[in-house]
Amino acid sequence: MSLLRPLLLDVIPTIQQTAALALGRLANYNGDLAEAVVKGDILPQLVCSLSEQNRFYKKAAAFVLRAVGKHSPQLAQAVVQCGALEMLVICLEDFDPGVKEAASWALGYIARHNSELSQAVVDAGAVPLLVLCIQEPEIALKRIAASTLSDISKHSPELAQTVVDAGAIAHLAQMILNPDAKLKRQVLSALSQIAKHSVDLAELVVEAEIFPVVLTCLKDSDEYVKKNGATLIREIAKHTPELSQFIVNAGGVAAVIDCIGSCRGTVRLPGIMMLGYVAAHSENLSMAVIVSKGIPPLCACLIEEHEDHIKAAAAWALGQVGRHTPAHARAVAVADVLPTLLAIYMDTRGSEDLQMKTKKALKNILQKCTYLPALEPLLHDAPPNIMKHIVGQFSKVLPHDSKARRLFVTTGGLKKVQEIKAEPGSLLQEYINTINNCYPEEVVSTTALILFNVCGKFSLFW
Amino acid sequence: MVIFIQKWWRGYRSRRYFSKLVETAYFIMKMNFYNEMAVRIQKRWRGYYVRKYIHNYYALKKYLEAISVNNEIVRNELQDYKEMKENEEKRKDLEKKEKEEKYQARKMHYLLSTEQIAGIYNSPFRKSPDPMELLLRKSKPLSHRHQQTKSPFDYELYDWPTCKRPPTFSTAQPLPPIVRQKPQGPFRDTTEVLRQRYKPLEPTLRVAASINSPLEKAREEMKSEEWRNSIHDNEFLPFSSYRKNQKYEPSIHRTGKYSQETYGTKHFREIQPKKWVADKDFQTVLPPIVLFEKFGKTYSRAGQIV
Numbered sequence: 001m002s003l004l005r006p007l008l009l010d011v012i013p014t015i016q017q018t019a020a021l022a023l024g025r026l027a028n029y030n031g032d033l034a035e036a037v038v039k040g041d042i043l044p045q046l047v048c049s050l051s052e053q054n055r056f057y058k059k060a061a062a063f064v065l066r067a068v069g070k071h072s073p074q075l076a077q078a079v080v081q082c083g084a085l086e087m088l089v090i091c092l093e094d095f096d097p098g099v100k101e102a103a104s105w106a107l108g109y110i111a112r113h114n115s116e117l118s119q120a121v122v123d124a125g126a127v128p129l130l131v132l133c134i135q136e137p138e139i140a141l142k143r144i145a146a147s148t149l150s151d152i153s154k155h156s157p158e159l160a161q162t163v164v165d166a167g168a169i170a171h172l173a174q175m176i177l178n179p180d181a182k183l184k185r186q187v188l189s190a191l192s193q194i195a196k197h198s199v200d201l202a203e204l205v206v207e208a209e210i211f212p213v214v215l216t217c218l219k220d221s222d223e224y225v226k227k228n229g230a231t232l233i234r235e236i237a238k239h240t241p242e243l244s245q246f247i248v249n250a251g252g253v254a255a256v257i258d259c260i261g262s263c264r265g266t267v268r269l270p271g272i273m274m275l276g277y278v279a280a281h282s283e284n285l286s287m288a289v290i291v292s293k294g295i296p297p298l299c300a301c302l303i304e305e306h307e308d309h310i311k312a313a314a315a316w317a318l319g320q321v322g323r324h325t326p327a328h329a330r331a332v333a334v335a336d337v338l339p340t341l342l343a344i345y346m347d348t349r350g351s352e353d354l355q356m357k358t359k360k361a362l363k364n365i366l367q368k369c370t371y372l373p374a375l376e377p378l379l380h381d382a383p384p385n386i387m388k389h390i391v392g393q394f395s396k397v398l399p400h401d402s403k404a405r406r407l408f409v410t411t412g413g414l415k416k417v418q419e420i421k422a423e424p425g426s427l428l429q430e431y432i433n434t435i436n437n438c439y440p441e442e443v444v445s446t447t448a449l450i451l452f453n454v455c456g457k458f459s460l461f462w
Numbered sequence: 463m464v465i466f467i468q469k470w471w472r473g474y475r476s477r478r479y480f481s482k483l484v485e486t487a488y489f490i491m492k493m494n495f496y497n498e499m500a501v502r503i504q505k506r507w508r509g510y511y512v513r514k515y516i517h518n519y520y521a522l523k524k525y526l527e528a529i530s531v532n533n534e535i536v537r538n539e540l541q542d543y544k545e546m547k548e549n550e551e552k553r554k555d556l557e558k559k560e561k562e563e564k565y566q567a568r569k570m571h572y573l574l575s576t577e578q579i580a581g582i583y584n585s586p587f588r589k590s591p592d593p594m595e596l597l598l599r600k601s602k603p604l605s606h607r608h609q610q611t612k613s614p615f616d617y618e619l620y621d622w623p624t625c626k627r628p629p630t631f632s633t634a635q636p637l638p639p640i641v642r643q644k645p646q647g648p649f650r651d652t653t654e655v656l657r658q659r660y661k662p663l664e665p666t667l668r669v670a671a672s673i674n675s676p677l678e679k680a681r682e683e684m685k686s687e688e689w690r691n692s693i694h695d696n697e698f699l700p701f702s703s704y705r706k707n708q709k710y711e712p713s714i715h716r717t718g719k720y721s722q723e724t725y726g727t728k729h730f731r732e733i734q735p736k737k738w739v740a741d742k743d744f745q746t747v748l749p750p751i752v753l754f755e756k757f758g759k760t761y762s763r764a765g766q767i768v
Contacts, residue, residue: 219547292533
C-alpha cells in the first residue's frame, strides 16, 4: 500500500491510472485489504484530484471507491466521509458512458448497506442524474443505473418518494419492454422496491401502465426476471383489496400460477406469497384464485420443495385460500392438501416457523371444513390440539346428515372417536358426546364392545 | 248523602282511569301491529338489498366465470409469446449455424472436385455427391482481404435503442420478395450482375503498399525509438543558431527615422509627464521681465559714451 500510494501522484497519467486500478483490484478481493486501503489514507488523495483528470483515471478511481464501499457499512461510511460522494456525482455528469457507469456502480454499492448512507447519496444530488443515466442508449449504463435506483429506494418510503419525484417510474416502466434480460431484472427489482413501501407508491407504479406487460416478463426464459416480476406483482397486491382486484381482473393470477408451475426452487417464493396475499384480502378474491386453478400448484410446491421457508409460504397461502367459507375449505380439502399439511406439521425435523404456519393453516381450514371424506383420514394421525377441531367439525355436521352418519360408522370413524381419551368437561369430550348422541345406544355400545374385545385379544397376546 | 257523592266521584275517577287504560292498551296494540308489519316489509327489503347489492350470488358467479375466461385468454397469449420467443431463438441459432457452414465452405473452396480429380466430398463410390460438395459448388471463394472484425459490443450494447439492427420481435418470417417481370432473353441474374458491377477494388499487396514502404517503416521505427529514449522533448539546438534567437538591439542613432535625432540638439532630458506636479511643461520662452527691459534705456545718460 505504501508503494502504491506515491504512484498515484506520478506525473505520467498512465501510471496513475494503473496504480488506481491495482488498488481497486486489491480492495475488491478482500475486506481487510479494503480496510488497509482506507487506513492508508489513499481515498482523500484519489478524490481530491478527480475533477481535472481524464476519463480513465475517473473510471479507475470510481472502481476503487466501489471496491472499498462494497464490503461493509463502516467502510462505506469511511468512503462517504472523505468527500467521495460529490466527486462521484461530478463523474455522473461526465460525457463518457464508462465513467458514468463506474460512478453509478460505486454509488449503488454505497447506498446498499443502510438508509443513512442512502440518504447521504440522495443528499449529494445523485438521483436526478441517475434518472438521466437511465435514458442513455448504452445498455450496461442503464442496468447499473436501474440497480442503483433500486438500492436507494429499498430502505424507506421517503427515499422511494425522492426517487419517484425525480420521474423515474415512467422511464423504468418503458424499459420493461427491452429484450435484454439483465436490464429487465434490475428494472423490475427497482419498481418492486418502490412499490413495496406504501399504497400511494404502489398506485403510482400501477398507473404507469405496467399491466399487462409485466405478465410477459413472467414468461421470460431468464429465471430471475420471472422472480423479480413475481416480486413486483406481490408488492403491489399486498397493500389493498382494490389493487389485488385490479391484478386479478388483468389476469395476473393466471400468469403467476403458470409461473409457479414452471419454476423450481426459490424463484417460486414471491409467486406463492402473491397468491397468499390476494386470497387473504377477501373471499371473492380467494374464490378467484381457486377458480384459476391455483390450488394444485400450491400443493405441488408443498410436496416437492425442500426448503423450509418455501414450504411455510405455501402452507400459509393455502391457509389464506381455505379459511373464508366452507366452499373454500372444501375446494382446498378436495385437492388432498390436508394430509400433507398434517404430515409436515408432525414432522419434527422442520423448523419452528414451518410448524407454526402449518398449524395455523390447518386450524383455519379445519374450522370451516364440512367435507367429511377429507376429514376422515386425519382422524387417525392427528395430535390432540388438531383433533379437537376435527371432532368439532364432525359434531357439527353429523347431527343433521343421516347418510354421513352411516358412512361414519362403516368407515370406522365412530370406533376411532371412541378410542379418543378426553378429560371430562373439556371441549373434546363435549364433541364426542354430541357425536355419540347422534347414534342409538346399541350402536355405540357394540362398537365399544368390539373395541374392548380387540384390546383384550391384544392384551392376551402380550 | 256524602257516600252518594263519594260513590259517584269514585266511579267517575275509575271510569276515567279505565278509559285511559283502555286507550293505552289499544295504542300499544296498534303500535305492535304496525311494528310487525313494518318488520315484514323491512325483512323483504333487506333480503332484496343484500341479494342485489351486497352479496349478489349470480353476479359473483358471472364474475368468476369472466375471470376464468380472461385467465384463459391471458394464458393463451402468454403461451404464444413464449413460443414466439423460442422460435426466434431457434431461428437465430439456425442462422448462425448456417453462416458458419457457409463461411467454412467458402474458406475450403479449394476442396471442390474438378473434371479430372474427384474432391474428398465427391467420392466415386457414392451414388450422389455429399451435401458439402454441393455447398462448395454454390459458394464463392473467399478473398484474402481482412475480414472486418466485429466487436462483441456491437450486438449487445447498441442493438436496441440506436436501431442498428431492426428489433426482431415483429414478425417471425421475412417478407416475400417483390416479384418483378423477368426480362425476356438470355440475361444473367440481376443480383449477380450488380455484384460484379459494384465489386469493390481488391488491390494486390504491391499496389496497396506505399512506395517507400519498408523505408518509411524503418524511419518511423527510428523516430519512435528516439522519442522513447530521449529524456525531454526539447530539441537540442546547434551552437551556430545560439545567437539566432537573440534580438538585435540597434544603437540610438540607428533606431527611429533615418534623419538625425533631435535629442542631443533640440532637447536633452527625457519627458515623464506622469511625474509632473502641474500638467504644464517648463516654458522655454519666458515673458520679459520689465525691469531688465529697461536696462540701458531708462537710466540717465550721464557718463555714457554717446
